[in-house]
Amino acid sequence: xxxxxxxxxxxxxxxxxxxxxxxxxxxxxxxxxxxxxxxxxxxxxxxxxxxxxxxxxxxxxxxxxxxxxxxxxxxxxxxxxxxxxxxxxxxxxxxxxxxxxxxxxxxxxxxxxxxxxxxxxxxxxxxxxxxxxxxxxxxxxxxxxxxxxxxxxxxxxxxxxxx
Amino acid sequence: xxxxxxxxxxxxxxxxxxxxxxxxxxxxxxxxxxxxxxxxxxxxxxxxxxxxxxxxxxxxxxxxxxxxxxxxxxxxxxxxxxxxxxxxxxxxxxxxxxxxxxxxxxxxxxxxxxxxxxxxxxxxxxxxxxxxxxxxxxxxxxxxxxxxxxxxxxxxxxxxxxxxxxxxxxxxxxxxxxxxxxxxxxxxxxxxxxxxxxxxxxxxxxxxxxxxxxxxxxxxxxxxxxxxxxxxxxxxxxxxxxxxxxxxxxxxxxxxxxxxxxxxxxxxxxxxxxxxxxxxxxxxxxxxxxxxxxxxxxxxxxxxxxxxxxxxxxxxxxxxxxxxxxxxxxxxxxxxxxxxxxxxxxxxxxxxxxxxxxxxxxxxxxxxxxxxxxxxxxxxxxxxxxxxxxxxxxxxxxxxxxxxxxxxxxxxxxxxxxxxxxxxxxxxxxxxxxxxxxxxxxxxxxxxxxxxxxxxxxxxxxxxxxxxxxxxxxxxxxxxxxxxxxxxxxxxxxxxxxxxxxxxxxxxxxxxxxxxxxxxxxxxxxxxxxxxxxxxxxxxxxxxxxxxxxxxxxxxxxxxxxxxxxxxxxxxxxxxxxxxxxxxxxxxxxxxxxxxxxxxxxxxxxxxxxxxxxxxxxxxxxxxxxxxxxxxxxxxxxxxxxxxxxxxxxxxxxxxxxxxxxxxxxxxxxxxxxxxxxxxxxxxxxxxxxxxxxx
Numbered sequence: 023x024x025x026x027x028x029x030x031x032x033x034x035x036x037x038x039x040x041x042x043x044x045x046x047x048x049x050x051x052x053x054x055x056x057x058x059x060x061x062x063x064x065x066x067x068x069x070x071x072x073x074x075x076x077x078x079x080x081x082x083x084x085x086x087x088x089x090x091x092x093x094x095x096x097x098x099x100x101x102x103x104x105x106x107x108x109x110x111x112x113x114x115x116x117x118x119x120x121x122x123x124x125x126x127x128x129x130x131x132x133x134x135x136x137x138x139x140x141x142x143x144x145x146x147x148x149x150x151x152x153x154x155x156x157x158x159x160x161x162x163x164x165x166x167x168x169x170x171x172x173x174x175x176x177x178x179x180x181x182x183x184x185x
Numbered sequence: 186x187x188x189x190x191x192x193x194x195x196x197x198x199x200x201x202x203x204x205x206x207x208x209x210x211x212x213x214x215x216x217x218x219x220x221x222x223x224x225x226x227x228x229x230x231x232x233x234x235x236x237x238x239x240x241x242x243x244x245x246x247x248x249x250x251x252x253x254x255x256x257x258x259x260x261x262x263x264x265x266x267x268x269x270x271x272x273x274x275x276x277x278x279x280x281x282x283x284x285x286x287x288x289x290x291x292x293x294x295x296x297x298x299x300x301x302x303x304x305x306x307x308x309x310x311x312x313x314x315x316x317x318x319x320x321x322x323x324x325x326x327x328x329x330x331x332x333x334x335x336x337x338x339x340x341x342x343x344x345x346x347x348x349x350x351x352x353x354x355x356x357x358x359x360x361x362x363x364x365x366x367x368x369x370x371x372x373x374x375x376x377x378x379x380x381x382x383x384x385x386x387x388x389x390x391x392x393x394x395x396x397x398x399x400x401x402x403x404x405x406x407x408x409x410x411x412x413x414x415x416x417x418x419x420x421x422x423x424x425x426x427x428x429x430x431x432x433x434x435x436x437x438x439x440x441x442x443x444x445x446x447x448x449x450x451x452x453x454x455x456x457x458x459x460x461x462x463x464x465x466x467x468x469x470x471x472x473x474x475x476x477x478x479x480x481x482x483x484x485x486x487x488x489x490x491x492x493x494x495x496x497x498x499x500x501x502x503x504x505x506x507x508x509x510x511x512x513x514x515x516x517x518x519x520x521x522x523x524x525x526x527x528x529x530x531x532x533x534x535x536x537x538x539x540x541x542x543x544x545x546x547x548x549x550x551x552x553x554x555x556x557x558x559x560x561x562x563x564x565x566x567x568x569x570x571x572x573x574x575x576x577x578x579x580x581x582x583x584x585x586x587x588x589x590x591x592x593x594x595x596x597x598x599x600x601x602x603x604x605x606x607x608x609x610x611x612x613x614x615x616x617x618x619x620x621x622x623x624x625x626x627x628x629x630x631x632x633x634x635x636x637x638x639x640x641x642x643x644x645x646x647x648x649x650x651x652x653x654x655x656x657x658x659x660x661x662x663x664x665x666x667x668x669x670x671x672x673x674x675x676x677x678x679x680x681x682x683x684x685x686x687x688x689x690x691x692x693x694x695x696x697x698x699x700x701x702x703x704x705x706x707x708x709x710x711x712x713x714x715x716x717x718x719x720x721x722x723x724x725x726x727x728x729x730x731x732x733x734x735x736x737x738x739x740x741x742x743x744x745x746x747x748x749x750x751x752x753x754x755x756x757x758x759x760x761x762x763x764x765x766x767x768x769x770x771x772x773x774x775x776x777x778x779x780x781x782x783x784x785x786x787x788x789x790x791x792x793x794x795x796x797x798x799x800x801x802x803x804x805x806x807x808x809x810x811x812x813x814x815x816x817x818x819x820x821x822x823x824x825x826x827x828x829x830x831x832x833x834x835x836x837x838x839x840x841x842x843x844x845x846x847x848x849x850x851x852x853x854x855x856x857x858x859x860x861x862x863x864x865x866x867x868x869x870x871x872x873x874x875x876x877x878x879x880x
Contacts, residue, residue, distance in 0.1 A: 045281045077628035077848045080858045082823035084816045087791050088858065090866040091612065091831055109516070110509045114834045129834035133508055134607035137645075141607075146760060148612045148833035149866040159506055161514050167506075 092147040092174065094154075099184045103135045108136040110183070114151045118131040123169045125157055156183045210278045211262035216439035219394050220255065220264060221404075223432040224465035227252040229281055230430065232437075233452055234394065234402055234445045235467060237411055237427035238475030238590035243281035252283060254299030254349075255438040258324060260306040262384045264438055265324065267296045267310060274308060274322065274332075288322060288335040289821040298392075300350050302373060303441060304357040309373050311350065315341040319376050338376025345369060345378065348391045348406075353399060353416070354441040360416070362403050368414065368421055377378045384423035386412055392437025396445045402426065406435045411588075413470065426470060427588030428580055448489045453601060454588075455480075456491035457573045458498045459596035460692035462537035464586030466491045472576060477591035479523030481577050481847060484595050494692040495657070495741040500595040503529075503575050506557070509545070512564030513604040519552035519558060519575075525592055526581045531573045533566035533601070535687065537694060539574055559738050566601045568651060569687065569745040573597045600640075606650070607643040611760030615830040615838040615869075617847075618766050620663045621775060622787045622818065623808035623828045630828060630847045631730040631840040631880070632663035633766050637671075641757070648751030654709065658740040660880060661715055662730030666769035668783075670701065670710040672795050674758045678707040680748050687745040690718065699744055705796035711742050714769045730843045730880055761829040763792045777805055788818050790825035824858075830869045838869050839879040850878040 082088065103107055115129035131145045136158070147154075153173040159165050172181045219240065221230040227246045232239040246271045255277075268275035269283040272295060278284075294317070299310035306325040311318070318340035323330045329742060334464035350361040350371065359371040366387040371378045384403075392404040399416040403423060409431030412423035419633040436757035446454075446467065455474045457465050465471040467490050475488050481502020492498055506516040511530065519527060529546040530539035545560050574585055577590025602608060618633040619626035626632070635656050642651040654671065660668075681700055688699035690712075701708040712718060721727070725734035768774040770782035778785075783798030794800070794817065803810040819825050828847075832838040841850040848854050852875070853868035867873060 032501075075848070075855070076846050077824065078625055078820075080822065080824055080848070080855060082819075082825075082858045083861050084814070084819060084823045085791070086823065086858075086861045087789070087823055087864070089829055089831065089863045090857070095340070097493075107514070111506070126834075127505060131610050131612075132607065132609075134603075134643075135605060137605075143607070143609065145609070146612055146831075148831040148836075150833035150836050150870065151612070159516055161507070161516060161559065163557070165506075165516055165557050165559075 090149050092149060092151065093179060094145045094147055094172075095180050096132065096143050096145055096156075097155070097180075098134070098136060098141040098143070099183055099185050100140050101138055102162075102185050104138075109159045109161060110134060110136055111157045111159075112145070112154055112183075114147070114154055116155045123155060123157070123167075125155060154181075158185060210280060210406060212264075212279045213262070215259060215262070215443045217443045217445055219437055219439040220257065221392055221401075221430065221834075222252050222255050222266065222436045222438070223430075223434060225251055225434065227283070229277070232429060233397070233453070233475060233590075234411060234427065234429075234439075234588075234718040236473055236475035236588040236590050237409065237429035237797050238453075238588075241431045243254070243452070245281075247282040247284075248275075250293075251434065252277075253295070253297035253434075253436045254310050255436050256300035256308060256351075257438045257440045258301040258306070258308070259303055259440055259442055260301075261324065265299075265301055265308050266436070266438070267299060286332055288332050288334050292317060292320065292334065292336075297436065298347055298350055298361075300352050300359065300438070302357065303352050303354060309337075309350075309359065311340075311343070311345075313340050313344055313346065319343055319371070319373065321373070325742050336374065342377050343371070343378055344443065348389050349436055350392045351393045351395050351401070351437075351439070352441060353401075354395050354397055355399060356773075360395075360401055361393060362386075362423075364389060366423070367843075381416075382420050384412070384414055384421060386423040387409075388762050389435075391432075391435030394437050394439035395441040396439075397442050398444070400445075404429050404435060404437060406432055416862065424470060425584065425587050428583065428590065442656065443480045446489050450486040452489045454487055454489070455593050456488050456498075457574060457594040457596035458492045458496065458500075459492055459574060459598075460494050460537065460689075461491075462693070463505065463532070463539055463574065463596070465493055465570060465596070470586050472574060472586050472594040473588045474576075474578060474592040474594055475588075475590045477523070479525045479579055479591045480593035480596050481575060482520050482522070482693060494596075494598070498595075500597065501689050502577070502593070502595050503597060505597065505599050508600045508602045508608060509560075509562040509566065509573075510604045511566040511568065511601055514559045514561055517545075517558050517560055518555065519549075519551065520555040520673075521577060521588060522553060524550075524552035525577050525579045526583075527577045528585075529560075529573055529575045531562065531566070531599075531601075532571045533563055535567050535569070535571050536538055539572075541584065545573065551577070562601060567685070568601055568603060568606075568747070570598055570600050570653060570655075570743060573599050600653075602642060602751075605645045607647075608640055609643065611638070612831045612833065613638045614761040614790075615659070615832060615840075616761065616764050616827065617825045617830065617840060618667075618787055620665050620667055620766060620787060620826075622785070623802060623804075623806040624775060624777065625807040625820060626826065627844060628846045628848070629658045629662060629730070629841045629844055631843065632665075633667055633669065634658070634660035634766070634840045635669060637761055639760055639762065639766060641754075643754060644751050646751070647754045649748065649754055649757045650751040651745060651747040654742070654744045654747075658715055658718065658728070661719060662728045662729035662843050664726070665774050666714045666716055666772040667766040668710065668713045668769055669715055669764070669766055670708050670795075672704075672763040672793075673707040673709070674763050674793060675756070676707040676752065676758070678704060680750055680752070682747040682749045685745070686749045687743070689743040691739065691741055692743070700746070703797075707746075708795050708797075709744055709746065711744070714772075715740070715766075727843060731842070732842065732880075761789070761831075763788060764829075765789075765792070765795070765827075769808050778802070787826050789827045789829050790819050790823075791815060791817050793817060829833070832869055836870060839871065839874065839876075841878055842880050845878045850875055
């Protein structure tokens with residue numbers, strides 16, 4: 023690995039030196055400043071040489087655990103009606119086509135019943151999960167849900183679900 | 186010049202020869218479908234024994250009467266049977282036209298029991314009664330006794346009330362079941378018979394068949410039920426197999442050398458995908474349906490045999506809007522295409538089977554609709570993940586396994602909670618390990634890659650009563666033998682309700698104790714050696730880390746750990762918890778030590794080792810662990826041996842190819858590391874990767 027690194031550094035320094043040495047060339051002629059004469063008369067191309075490092079060369083704060091997430095505090099509403107039970111799913115994967123919401127229930131972060139009191143939960147989200155749907159269902163035949171949405175840009179990391 | 190009369194003569198002769206050639210055409214092959222002869226004027230049906238699905242092959246066999254006692258002749262690929270119109274043997278070819286054959290010594294009566302032998306080109310037929318009995322007639326045109334009827338035994342010596350018989354494909358004995366359910370074995374050469382016991386089903390079994398594996402199928406006239414009998418059982422019994430066609434008059438024929446599934450033809454059967462303990466594959470007499478315009482959701486798939494979890498089908502008919510709430514109502518949404526009856530079973534006691542009374546819905550009639558139903562789960566249903574099976578078909582009152590001619594089966598893994606409980610599902614984490622610790626690895630981060638899902642079940646008081654893990658081995662680019670486990674830091678193993686712990690590998694319940702013994706904190710040990718769970722091909726040293734090494738085997742795990750005393754959520758560790766790999770005992774794990782075994786653990790950065798870790802290994806080679814500062818499993822520059830990547834529910838994280846440094850596959854990883862996670866927080870996204878460097 024070290025030999026590889028030395029080669030890269032050597033090539034980088036060499037290219038800089040060549041570049042410096044060619045500074046007297048007239049740039050208006052379009053020729054690359056670090057070009058060398060070519061035997062066949064074609065114009066050689068410049069190969070940019072970047073310094074490629076490896077993960078082993080990175081330095082990380084010893085306290086940084088190399089993870090990233092979003093902590094979202096969700097406050098659920100109390101039961102809207104004492105005569106019917108309600109269930110709430112908070113999920114990350116859903117589609118909205120012509121106001122028809124299709125939820126992938128495999129993606130639900132929180133599934134619980136509403137109670138007479140508000141409830142508060144903290145959900146840990148991936149940094150890719152920037153929007154959620156809260157789908158509230160009355161537990162009854164032929165039920166229709168109420169959908170409430172969250173996205174991080176508008177609502178931040180605190181979401182009060184209201185019906 | 187030919188005269189008109191001559192032309193007429195030639196045309197007539199040509200037509201005659203042409204017709205003869207058509208009449209003489211046998212079937213092209215030994216078909217997997219069975220033949221079923223029905224009705225007072227013979228009609229021939231093809232029956233798929235797998236599902237009971239049947240279709241009319243011909244309603245005009247060139248006769249005005251019944252044809253019975255049919256058998257498929259493997260030697261010439263014709264069907265033979267007894268034609269009542271002519272009172273003699275008939276031959277039926279691929280044009281489904283019966284041709285009477287003149288027999289010498291014809292007994293002069295009609296027969297409804299018969300089949301063609303497999304070890305000789307002869308037709309056997311039987312009628313009860315002292316004046317009749319078991320007969321044989323040679324179908325071999327080269328034989329001196331061709332079409333000469335020989336009486337094997339008289340009908341008083343072999344006196345059976347039977348309606349069909351069939352020859353076994355390997356032992357050359359004939360088998361039959363009488364109206365009382367008695368199974369008989371007949372030596373056709375001698376006419377001797379022996380009773381093998383009662384199979385537990387009675388009735389007129391007018392059509393019986395064998396398949397190439399020696400499975401014996403009997404079809405009951407009154408209800409069309411097809412039963413399967415395993416003759417190698419000590420006490421053979423009839424197990425329900427499929428819902429077939431019923432008729433007052435039935436006779437069956439089948440090429441016994443054909444398997445019941447013809448894999449050279451496109452699949453026409455839909456199966457479930459639950460673990461096979463639920464009855465899923467054909468071998469287990471699994472739930473299966475013939476393709477039709479009746480199904481759940483928008484689509485239906487067809488397979489030659491079932492995919493078994495963790496291989497799954499695309500199911501789209503049922504949505505479990507809420508978890509199933511034990512002792513309470515829950516909501517499901519069902520989309521039905523076509524008209525039929527919906528039945529749903531649930532494994533409430535999680536014994537790996539659906540019993541008859543474990544039902545969620547029974548015979549709910551639906552017709553081209555999508556509905557939300559209220560369903561009730563029994564109070565006794567155990568908390569945690571279990572399996573449900575939905576079957577939608579035009580036939581009511583079906584059971585959870587066996588074949589049906591139409592409809593669809595969909596199996597779902599669902600969670601059962603108690604009312605008032607909450608389920609928190611953690612974000613999935615991809616756990617990527619380098620296993621050369623304490624030496625720095627090549628950072629391709631694919632020595633072990635596991636997708637870990639977890640969820641918590643909370644009481645009404647926000648206490649954790651149960652945790653579930655569901656994981657999958659995604660890659661193993663390691664030469665070392667590594668085990669995999671998860672520690673729940675600061676959780677006592679003595680608080681685990683060990684009687685209710687459930688551990689599955691690939692959906693199969695495991696006998697091993699998943700809770701590691703003698704640890705300070707709870708350790709869930711999934712496996713001692715991940716290599717035990719994948720089959721490496723000869724060309725591939727690793728599992729899913731090299732191009733063209735997309736191994737077909739799979740390893741998934743499910744663990745349910747309930748707690749005796751629920752634990753306050755605030756005191757419970759957070760996902761991804763503390764997963765780690767460890768060296769298998771007695772195996773090589775680098776040159777720094779000899780067979781370090783279980784004491785060599787590799788955790789995520791700054792995750793504590795278990796009480797079984799060998800602390801003397803810290804500080805060796807590139808490891809710069811400082812226990813006093815809480816710095817674990819990091820190099821002197823703070824780099825780890827393991828990453829937990831939270832890619833979200835929808836995004837799949839793809840690991841680098843073998844020997845590809847993660848920073849070269851995911852260039853933004855550098856900014857993420859060097860900014861302490863303040864920038865490039867989507868470094869792991871496919872859109873930020875160099876796809877050519879990913880597996």
